[in-house]
Amino acid sequence: MSSPIESLLGGVPTDLRVGGKELPASDGRRFDVIDPATGDVLATVADGTVEDALAAVDAAASAAEGWSATPPRERAEVLRRAFTLMTESAEDLARLITLENGKALPDARGEVAYAAEFFRWYAEEAVRVAGTLAPAPSGSNRIMVLHQPVGVCVLVTPWNFPAAMATRKMGPALAAGCTMVLKPASDTPLTALAMARILEEAGVPPGVVNVVPARRSGPVVSAMLHDPRVRKLSFTGSTEVGRVLLREAADNVVNTSMELGGNAPFLVFDDADLDAAVDGAMVAKMRNGGEACTAANRFYVHSAVATEFARRLADRMAAMRVGPGIEDGTELGPLVNAEAADKVDALVADAVGRGATRLTGGRRPDRVGFYYEPTVLTDVPEAAEILGEEIFGPVAPIVTFDDEADAIERANATEYGLVAYVYTRDLARGLRVAERLESGMIGLNRGVVSDPAAPFGGVKQSGLGREGGHEGVLDYTESKYVAVQW
Ligand code: NAD
Numbered sequence: 001m002s003s004p005i006e007s008l009l010g011g012v013p014t015d016l017r018v019g020g021k022e023l024p025a026s027d028g029r030r031f032d033v034i035d036p037a038t039g040d041v042l043a044t045v046a047d048g049t050v051e052d053a054l055a056a057v058d059a060a061a062s063a064a065e066g067w068s069a070t071p072p073r074e075r076a077e078v079l080r081r082a083f084t085l086m087t088e089s090a091e092d093l094a095r096l097i098t099l100e101n102g103k104a105l106p107d108a109r110g111e112v113a114y115a116a117e118f119f120r121w122y123a124e125e126a127v128r129v130a131g132t133l134a135p136a137p138s139g140s141n142r143i144m145v146l147h148q149p150v151g152v153c154v155l156v157t158p159w160n161f162p163a164a165m166a167t168r169k170m171g172p173a174l175a176a177g178c179t180m181v182l183k184p185a186s187d188t189p190l191t192a193l194a195m196a197r198i199l200e201e202a203g204v205p206p207g208v209v210n211v212v213p214a215r216r217s218g219p220v221v222s223a224m225l226h227d228p229r230v231r232k233l234s235f236t237g238s239t240e241v242g243r244v245l246l247r248e249a250a251d252n253v254v255n256t257s258m259e260l261g262g263n264a265p266f267l268v269f270d271d272a273d274l275d276a277a278v279d280g281a282m283v284a285k286m287r288n289g290g291e292a293c294t295a296a297n298r299f300y301v302h303s304a305v306a307t308e309f310a311r312r313l314a315d316r317m318a319a320m321r322v323g324p325g326i327e328d329g330t331e332l333g334p335l336v337n338a339e340a341a342d343k344v345d346a347l348v349a350d351a352v353g354r355g356a357t358r359l360t361g362g363r364r365p366d367r368v369g370f371y372y373e374p375t376v377l378t379d380v381p382e383a384a385e386i387l388g389e390e391i392f393g394p395v396a397p398i399v400t401f402d403d404e405a406d407a408i409e410r411a412n413a414t415e416y417g418l419v420a421y422v423y424t425r426d427l428a429r430g431l432r433v434a435e436r437l438e439s440g441m442i443g444l445n446r447g448v449v450s451d452p453a454a455p456f457g458g459v460k461q462s463g464l465g466r467e468g469g470h471e472g473v474l475d476y477t478e479s480k481y482v483a484v485q486w
Pocket of ligand 1: 183458
């Protein structure tokens, strides 16, 4: 039987991409990529070794001088072509994402549009990496500041947004004049390999973007971080792995950007527009089937509106059509793998065991694939694990509050600080609460914050650095200061 990916994009690459060539792993090993909707093998992909990773660093280092010297206008045009090519291939890319990740096609289409937008935005930013010139306070000289490309970058991405997490790094790195080695997540390497081919078609010279999928991710990434030519690590993934990589990066004092886990609170005040709050909750919770670092993880709802909010949210969740993401009409696909479904199930069981009520869902449907029902839990006690951990699935735990200060305190009682959502009609309250929430991003009467033009990132243990916006390109540069006297 032919694989469903064969007809996409004129054939999806499954080998490493190093120095502009598609190559097998140096030890010949390959690993399976599984369709989460069926458990079937979609493709086998070259399993990069430490030697392959270092060969990719060689290629990136050789291409570095030429790419950084390429005029910003030319780099911008390449990025703009990449945006056009990605947009032209959007439907095939969306199908590929759905097949390897499981998410419903509408979510995958949304991801491709979002991912391509990073190429367009950074095409526009590539020509605006300006420096500054200022008089020194002493009056004796001038202070000139240049932003130069940081050098060879290692980019490590997660499986939940296989296209967007890669373009959010590759776009600004290319705009700044950096070369790179991307190590995509092993559950979803196909989208990254397909996009690397698109980038070369757009005119990215060989060696500028290298892609090394690797099951043996620990040794492979570690070897690259210990190569002195590597000057930057940009990682998106769990806080746990982020901590390991920060330690690894310390040996060579490698510049790091970390986009880590979240535990987003979603606050609904008694004066909120409930229709808008439920719409926002559906997006903040269910975009990507709940498998997003920005997913609303804990709902704090004022007791005056909690019953009504929970009922409306449960009705909407229960009406969602669950099935293989690739089928028309599906709104919720399977989770990425069996462990993810087991984890969600265990968190729900723990909450229910401690006294939470299932308003809807709360089970794994009886079908092949890694599914979980859209679930709303009420009366969730503070001690339940589900309030402290990233759920990464379609479950909304609801807790009530009576007092603004108490809601803020509970929302902040976590090691994470990526995003928080606030619903209120009182804008003064909304802004006051937004200032007090310990979070890198706030959705105020809005269930989505992600925007390539805005600085995305977290505080506390949700990360370091910002991706997107103008900040995103500066994260791939070093500031060089020249004291000038004339
Ligand atoms: P993960 O941390 O398990 O893996 C992320 C990447 O790191 C993958 O490519 C993986 O192969 C690699 N990796 C794993 N162990 C490694 C090691 N020891 N050394 C080097 N590389 C290693 O995360 P995941 O399960 O792929 O993704 C889900 C996590 O990502 C969630 O915690 C989510 O919140 C987070 N995330 C954060 C953002 C953000 O922008 N803050 C965005 C998306 C996902």
